[in-house]
Amino acid sequence: VAIFGLQRLTAATTAGLLAAQSVPIRAVSLSFVAMAAAVTASVLWPEALIDQEILAGGLALIPALLLAHYRGWPLVAVLLGVGLVALVIMHLSPLFFGVALRGPFLLLFVVAPYISIALGAGWFGEVRRYQAELRATQLQLIQSEKLDSVGRMAAGVAHEVKNPLMMILTGIKVLEKRVPASDGQTLLLLRDMEDAVERADRIVGGLLNYSRDRDLDLAAADVNETIERAVMLVKHDLENAHITLVSKPSPGLPKLLLDEFKMQQVFVNLVTNAIHAVEREGEISITTSLEKLTRTALLAYRKANPYAAGDRVVVIRIEDSGPGIPEEHLAKVFDPFFTTKPTGRGTGLGLSVSQQIVEMHGGTVDIANRDTGGARVTITLKVDREVAAS
Amino acid sequence: MRKRRILLVDDEASITRALAMYLTENGDCEVCVENKGSRALAAARSFKPDLIFLDIVMPDADGGALAAEIQIDPVLKGTPIVFLTALVSRRETGGATMTIGGYPFLAKPVHPETVLASIAEHARERV
Numbered sequence: 001v002a003i004f005g006l007q008r009l010t011a012a013t014t015a016g017l018l019a020a021q022s023v024p025i026r027a028v029s030l031s032f033v034a035m036a037a038a039v040t041a042s043v044l045w046p047e048a049l050i051d052q053e054i055l056a057g058g059l060a061l062i063p064a065l066l067l068a069h070y071r072g073w074p075l076v077a078v079l080l081g082v083g084l085v086a087l088v089i090m091h092l093s094p095l096f097f098g099v100a101l102r103g104p105f106l107l108l109f110v111v112a113p114y115i116s117i118a119l120g121a122g123w124f125g126e127v128r129r130y131q132a133e134l135r136a137t138q139l140q141l142i143q144s145e146k147l148d149s150v151g152r153m154a155a156g157v158a159h160e161v162k163n164p165l166m167m168i169l170t171g172i173k174v175l176e177k178r179v180p181a182s183d184g185q186t187l188l189l190l191r192d193m194e195d196a197v198e199r200a201d202r203i204v205g206g207l208l209n210y211s212r213d214r215d216l217d218l219a220a221a222d223v224n225e226t227i228e229r230a231v232m233l234v235k236h237d238l239e240n241a242h243i244t245l246v247s248k249p250s251p252g253l254p255k256l257l258l259d260e261f262k263m264q265q266v267f268v269n270l271v272t273n274a275i276h277a278v279e280r281e282g283e284i285s286i287t288t289s290l291e292k293l294t295r296t297a298l299l300a301y302r303k304a305n306p307y308a309a310g311d312r313v314v315v316i317r318i319e320d321s322g323p324g325i326p327e328e329h330l331a332k333v334f335d336p337f338f339t340t341k342p343t344g345r346g347t348g349l350g351l352s353v354s355q356q357i358v359e360m361h362g363g364t365v366d367i368a369n370r371d372t373g374g375a376r377v378t379i380t381l382k383v384d385r386e387v388a389a390s
Numbered sequence: 391m392r393k394r395r396i397l398l399v400d401d402e403a404s405i406t407r408a409l410a411m412y413l414t415e416n417g418d419c420e421v422c423v424e425n426k427g428s429r430a431l432a433a434a435r436s437f438k439p440d441l442i443f444l445d446i447v448m449p450d451a452d453g454g455a456l457a458a459e460i461q462i463d464p465v466l467k468g469t470p471i472v473f474l475t476a477l478v479s480r481r482e483t484g485g486a487t488m489t490i491g492g493y494p495f496l497a498k499p500v501h502p503e504t505v506l507a508s509i510a511e512h513a514r515e516r517v
Contacts, residue, residue, distance in 0.1 A: 158476065158477075162498040163498060166405050168499075169499045169502075170408035170409050170502050173412055173503070174415065174502075178415075
C-alpha cells in the first residue's frame with residue numbers, strides 16, 4: 001500500500017514536472033501508458049512486483065540513455081548503465097546470495113522509472129527542439145542563398161547597366177554643349193535626362209552596395225538616439241501624410257555595439273514601410289525596452305535565434321495603425337524584391353536589407369500582425385556585457 | 391602646345407564614339423578610339439598617346455594585363471593610363487579618382503567633365 005501511495009505521489013510529481021517543462025503530449029502519454037502498465041501488472045501479479053518494477057525501470061532507462069548519448073553526456077550514460085546493471089544484479093541476488101535485496105532498494109526501483117521517464121520525455125522535447133532548429137537553419141540557408149543570388153545578379157546588372165548609362169550621359173553632355181543657350185526647352189529636356197541617368201545610377205549603386213556591404217563599423221551607441229536621428233530623416237514624410245508618431249523610449253537603456261549609420265537605415269526603412277502602410281492620418285509608435293528573456297518569451301521567436309533564457313536584450317517595437325499584412329505575405333516579406341508597393345515606390349529590398357543589417361549585429365527582426373489591427377515589427381538586440389559595463 | 395593625344399580603349403563603341411565627340415569638341419584633344427582590346431597595344435604604338443583610357447572588362451582582353459604590357463613596351467613605357475570601369479560604383483570611389491593596381495580609375499557612368507579633369511591631371515605634357 002505504501003508503495004502504491006508512493007507511486008501515485010511520484011506519478012503526480014512527474015506529471016507536474018513534465019507539464020512545467022512543456023513536454024509534448026505524445027511523450028507524456030507514452031510515459032503514462034508505460035506507468036499504467038507497470039502498476040496494472042503489479043496489481044494483477046503482486047508476487048511478481050519486483051520483476052515488473054525491474055522491467056519498468058530497465059525499459060524506462062532506455063530513452064534516458066539515448067538522451068545522454070545524443071547530448072554527449074558520457075558520464076550520465078555510464079551512471080545510467082551502472083544503475084541498469086545494479087537493477088539486474090539485485091534482481092538476480094536471490095539466485096547468487098540466497099538473499100533478496102529488497103526493502104530500501106524497492107524504493108529505488110519505484111522512483112527510478114519515473115526519473116527515467118522524465119528524462120526520456122525530456123529527450124522527446126530535445127528532439128523536437130533540434131528539429132525546429134534544423135528547420136530554421138534550413139530556412140536561413142535558403143534565405144542567404146537568395147541573398148547571394150541577388151548579389152551575383154546585382155554585380156552583373158551593374159556592369160550591364162552602367163555602360164549604357166555612361167553612353168547616354170556622355171551623349172547628353174555632347175548635345176548640351178551644342179544646343180544654343182537660347183533653346184531653354186531643349187536644355188531642360190537634357191537636364192531631365194541627366195537626372196534620370198543619375199537616378200538609375202543610384203539604384204544600380206544601391207544594388208551593388210546591397211550585395212557587397214558586409215562590414216560593420218561598430219561603436220557603443222544609444223539606440224534611442226539612433227532612432228531619434230532616423231525619425232528626423234522621415235519627419236517630412238510623416239507630416240505630409242498627417243501621421244502621428246508616438247515615441248516611447250525607455251530611459252537608461254544600456255549602450256549597444258552598433259553600426260549607427262546602418263541601424264539608422266534600418267529604422268528609416270521600417271518607419272517608411274509603416275508610413276506607406278498607414279497611408280494617411282494614422283499612428284505609428286516606436287517603443288524601446290530593456291528585457292530579460294524568459295523561456296516562454298524565447299518560444300515566441302519563430303526562427304532560430306541567438307538567445308538563451310536569461311539574456312538581457314533591447315527590444316524595439318514599431319507598430320502602425322495600417323491594415324496589417326495579409327497572412328499569405330507574412331512568410332515572404334523578408335524576401336529580396338518582394339513588394340506590394342506600386343512601381344517606383346519600393347524596390348522590395350528594404351526589409352531584406354534591414355534584416356541583413358540586424359542579423360549582422362547578432363540580433364533578430366520579426367514581423368507580425370497586431371491583435372488590434374496593423375503590423376508590428378520587433379527588433380531584438382542582445383546587450384553586450386562589456387559595453388553595458390562601460 | 392599641341393593637342394593632347396588621347397586613346398580610348400573600350401569594347402562599347404557607343405561610349406567611345408560619344409566620348410570622342412565630347413573630348414574633341416570641348417577639350418583640346420586629339421582622340422583615337424579602339425574597340426578591340428586585342429588591338430589596343432598596336433593602336434597605342436602607332437598613335438603614341440599622352441594618356442590612355444582603358445576599360446577593364448572587355449570580351450577579348452583584360453584591361454589589367456594590357457596595362458602591364460603597355461608598361462613593359464619599349465615605345466609605350468611610361469604612358470599614363472586611367473582605367474574606366476563599371477565594376478565599382480561612383481559612391482565607392484568617393485567621386486574622385488582612386489587607384490586599381492597603382493593606376494587611377496574612373497567609375498562608369500562618369501561625367502565627361504570628369505574625364506576632361508582627369509586628362510588635365512594625368513596626361514603627359516608635350517611641347
